Structure formats: structure tokens, C-alpha cells
Amino acid sequence: MSLNSNVELAARLSIAPMMDWTDRHCRYLHRLLSGQTLLYTEMVTSPALVRGGALHLLDHHPSEHPVALQLGGSDPAELAEAARIGAEAGYDEINLNVGCPSDRVQSGRFGAVLMEHSALVASCVAAMRRAVDVEVTVKCRIGVDDQDPQVALPEFLAHIVGAGCERVTVHARKAWLQGLSPKENRDIPPLDYEIVKQMKGLFPNLHISINGGITSLDQANAFLDAGLDGVMIGRSAYHNPADILSQADRRVFGTGNDTTPEAAVELMLPYVDAHIEGGGRLNQITRHMMGLFAGRPGARIWRRLLSEQASAPSADRQVLLDALDAMQTLAAAQEAV
Missing domain, CATH: 3.20.20.70 (Aldolase class I)
Known part of the structure; x- marks a missing residue:
């Protein structure tokens, strides 16, 4: 083809x-x-x-x-x-x-x-x-x-x-x-x-x-x-x-399986590392990730942590990992209630 x-x-x-x-x-x-x-x-x-x-x-x-x-x-x-x-x-x-x-x-x-x-x-x-x-x-x-x-x-x-x-x-x-x-x-x-x-x-x-x-x-x-x-x-x-x-x-295409947003975050990490090592800033990437968990429990804390922390000059992949962990912890607590 x-x-x-x-x-x-x-x-x-x-x-x-x-x-x-x-x-x-x-x-x-x-x-x-x-x-x-x-x-x-x-x-x-x-x-x-x-x-x-x-x-x-x-x-x-x-x-x-x-x-x-x-x-x-x-x-x-x-x-x-x-x-x-x-x-x-x-x-x-x-x-x-x-x-x-x-x-x-x-x-x-x-x-x-x-x-x-x-x-x-x-x-x-x-x-x-x-x-x-x-x-x-x-x-x-x-x-x-x-x-x-x-x-x-x-x-x-x-x-x-x-x-x-x-x-x-x-x-x-x-x-x-x-x-x-x-x-x-x-x-x-x-x-x-x-x-x-x-x-x-x-x-x-x-x-x-x-x-x-x-x-x-x-x-x-x-x-x-x-x-x-x-x-x-x-x-x-x-x-x-x-x-x-x-x-x-x-x-739409009848092929493959759904990709979870959690998996997408994990897959973004090497890309984030390479971008930062090349002199880039984390928020140049994370500004496109704000809506990744839209409509899901904990989405607000995900957006807030990225907004507050990703623009720091020293920000790296850990910001994403911490935001993901905070979101998942909040979602689990809400589910347990």
C-alpha cells in the first residue's frame, strides 16, 4: 500500500x-x-x-x-x-x-x-x-x-x-x-x-x-x-x-485497543526527559496535557499541580509523576467513601 x-x-x-x-x-x-x-x-x-x-x-x-x-x-x-x-x-x-x-x-x-x-x-x-x-x-x-x-x-x-x-x-x-x-x-x-x-x-x-x-x-x-x-x-x-x-x-478504524491516559503519561516521560535535556521547559509540553483526565475523579488536582509546578525552571518528569500520584490517591479516596 x-x-x-x-x-x-x-x-x-x-x-x-x-x-x-x-x-x-x-x-x-x-x-x-x-x-x-x-x-x-x-x-x-x-x-x-x-x-x-x-x-x-x-x-x-x-x-x-x-x-x-x-x-x-x-x-x-x-x-x-x-x-x-x-x-x-x-x-x-x-x-x-x-x-x-x-x-x-x-x-x-x-x-x-x-x-x-x-x-x-x-x-x-x-x-x-x-x-x-x-x-x-x-x-x-x-x-x-x-x-x-x-x-x-x-x-x-x-x-x-x-x-x-x-x-x-x-x-x-x-x-x-x-x-x-x-x-x-x-x-x-x-x-x-x-x-x-x-x-x-x-x-x-x-x-x-x-x-x-x-x-x-x-x-x-x-x-x-x-x-x-x-x-x-x-x-x-x-x-x-x-x-x-x-x-x-x-x-473509528476498527483496530487496536484503547490507550489509557495513565499509560500516555508514562509513555511521555522519555520524551519529557529528552526535551529538558535539550534545553526545553516542562510547561512547553504539559500545557497540552491539562485535559488528559478531563471528566475523571482527580482531574482538578492534576490540572492544578501542572499549572503551579511545570513552569519552574527546574521542573522535570517528577512533576508529572507527583500529579499522577496525587490524582490517583484522591480518586481512590473518593471511591472508598
Whole structure:
């Protein structure tokens, strides 16, 4: 089986690219919880790679695979070069961001504003595909501002399919480029899951993943059962990774066993040691582990101890072990009452 087909299988469930969240430490933790799920980087801009030489943004651990690099940009030649750099760095997929609504992204003429420039997006996709052997994919919205999604979305998809894009993730909300903040754009525009399902009927050969407001594997499986090819989950997987990721291999991919969050903590220890020995700080890792025991007895003391102790210059693996022990002791005491 080719690498690309492995990535396509992994795209049955993926974790959304999220700025300031899905860095390499987050992805390492997520991979410990699920061996199958497709992981994404934070968005990296093509100017940062091509003009800025910020190759450190591509750092990732070999265990993260399958892992995709998300790029932001709108210049076909520059995106092609950034895609080439990403593919040479070992990423299994290059994804183009056509969904981010932030002011900074708009001013650079990339992100969600590109929904209004589908021919340009198609040129970008075609240029990137010529530059790399790995798959080039797109993540988009259903439309922006006053666009009618019933018109704009199929037109957009037709353009990128014509350019050779075979896989797309659709965030099932409009983006309002004027009047709403990026945070508000994640919640206020209403979700329209039905139009994404309609697109699968219009483009049966296009691998379509749905994104937006999905908070459980029950929801994810319902979308897969309805005929969509994949589901992308964002904030819920970050804030409650055990409920989503630790059961994903069994419930979504039909393989393997659940991974407990306790086991994930133990497996993180060598990674923590290596990071600290390399000059890193513990809280750069533990900030992604706050929700590991969400909803479980003792979760509050786990979060409190990590918050209070992981930022100390001398903090090391012992902080994790002490927090785990305190949480388990409290949980056992509550169970005994």
C-alpha cells in the first residue's frame, strides 16, 4: 500500500490544525493516544518558510506519522516552493488553508478570503501538486460573508478538483470576514452539515471530510455512516483527548485497543526527559496535557499541580509523576467513601 493511501485511510479521522495548540509536543501526545488518526501542524505561512527560512517550524518527531503540514499563502510559486520544503522535511500531506478568518491572514490574502478567489486557489493547488509527490489537500469553509454556499461551495470545489485536488476538509460554517473575530467565527455562524453531505453527492470521487462543532466519536461515526469519507475534530480533541483519541483506533478504524491516559503519561516521560535535556521547559509540553483526565475523579488536582509546578525552571518528569500520584490517591479516596 502506498504512503498516500495510508494517509487517505488515516483521514477517516483527523485532528484539526489549531494555532498555538497543535505544535510538535501536542502531536506527540496525540499520537500516543491514537496510532491511526491523521495529525496536522499549526498553519505555517509560505513566506515564513520561503523568505524567512523558518525551517524550525517544520520540526516533528518520526512517531507523528501520518502527519500533514498545513500551509497558508496565495502565491502559487511560493506555495509550490513551501510545499517542496515541507515534503522534503518528511510530511505525508501538504494542506492549503482556505478557512482561517483572522485579520492578519486576510491582510496577506490567504485563509478564508480565498473562498472568493477559487481560480487562484486552483492555480495554487496545481502548482503545489507539480512540486511534490505527496498529496495536496485543501481545508475550506462553506463560504464567506454574503456568498450563497449553495452556489459558492460547489463552484469552489469544482475549481480545485479540476486542479487535481482529491481530498478536501470542509468546515461547515461560513466565515464572516467583517464584523466577527476569529474566535466568534468558530461559534457564531450557524453550522450547515447538510450542505457538506450534499457536496459528497455532487462530487462522489472527492474525499470529503467534515469539520466544525463535532465533539464525540458518536457524532464522527454518524457522519461516516452517512457517507462522508472523513471527520476532522478540533477543540474537543484538544481539551478532552482521552475521550476522542484513546478510543479512536478501535471505534473509528476498527483496530487496536484503547490507550489509557495513565499509560500516555508514562509513555511521555522519555520524551519529557529528552526535551529538558535539550534545553526545553516542562510547561512547553504539559500545557497540552491539562485535559488528559478531563471528566475523571482527580482531574482538578492534576490540572492544578501542572499549572503551579511545570513552569519552574527546574521542573522535570517528577512533576508529572507527583500529579499522577496525587490524582490517583484522591480518586481512590473518593471511591472508598
